[in-house]
Amino acid sequence: MPPQSGANGGRPETEPGVPRLFTWEEVGLRTGNGDLKEERWLVINRKVYDVSQFYLQHPGGPHLIRHYSGQDATVSPY
Numbered sequence: 001m002p003p004q005s006g007a008n009g010g011r012p013e014t015e016p017g018v019p020r021l022f023t024w025e026e027v028g029l030r031t032g033n034g035d036l037k038e039e040r041w042l043v044i045n046r047k048v049y050d051v052s053q054f055y056l057q058h059p060g061g062p063h064l065i066r067h068y069s070g071q072d073a074t075v076s077p078y
Contacts, residue, residue, distance in 0.1 A: 022048050027041050027070055027071070028071065030050075030052075030070050032052075032066060038052060040055055042072075042073045044073050044074050046074075051065055055069075
C-alpha cells in the first residue's frame with residue numbers, strides 16, 4: 001500500500017492486523033521537544049510505545065520517561 005497523508009499525520013497506513021514499522025529517525029523525533037512537542041515515544045523489546053499521555057503518571061516519575069523518550073528503554077529497570 002502506498003504512503004498516504006490524512007488523519008494519521010502523513011504516516012503510511014497499514015492493513016489491519018499488520019504491525020506498523022518505524023524507523024529510528026521517526027522514533028527519535030518523538031522526544032517531547034522540537035516540532036513534535038506533544039509526542040513521546042519509546043522502544044521496549046523492539047516495540048514502539050506512545051507514552052505521551054502516560055508519562056506524567058509513571059510510578060517512577062515523569063523524569064524517567066523524559067530521559068528515554070525517543071530511544072530504546074529496554075535496558076531500563078523501570
